[in-house]
Amino acid sequence: GESVGLHLPTLSVQEGDNSIINCAYSNSASDYFIWYKQESGKGPQFIIDIRSNMDKRQGQRVTVLLNKTVKHLSLQIAATQPGDSAVYFCAESSRAGSYQLTFGKGTKLSVIP
């Protein structure tokens, strides 16, 4: 079946460096993508989202890039801080306006002080 997955299960970066977390998806009908951050013992928190008619969207210190040709999504975190340490999930929705999300397995980001 269709799935959302991640290239790397863990990522360690030095404080102050930029982080890039990748996500591959296989459903060509995916219309909406979203990144969540989950800290230990907490529920997922929304970071940033992007629709399939865009290829880049920026937030505060975060940028999401979407490459529909190769079905690839990435989350870039600038000047990574210790507070960025968490598990990051990508999720996708395959129908415009649908509330149903399919989540990837997650990447654990560890920031080295």
Add this chain to the structure above:
Amino acid sequence: NAGVTQTPKFQVLKTGQSMTLQCAQDMNHEYMSWYRQDPGMGLRLIHYSVGAGITDQGEVPNGYNVSRSTTEDFPLRLLSAAPSQTSVYFCASSYSTKQYFGPGTRLTVT
């Protein structure tokens, strides 16, 4: 606003017991959903509701029941707990595709 609240935070059940996980939101969101999260896996959708009186099954509905009598509340019932239902359960609500998650309930079934 309290956002999405869940109770209890932790629960231990014996096989065969039943219980209800509570979820409430004060954002007047129409859409609510329940997910389970197992180690090394993403969140999997159990049940969802697009409004009071309307519920539907997600990816992994077996062993769970839901009801939506009010906009605010969306309880999840385990009818006869099994060890395979040991997991962390998250409730979420939204008015669009951006979902807001509760803090989770960690359930252990022995």
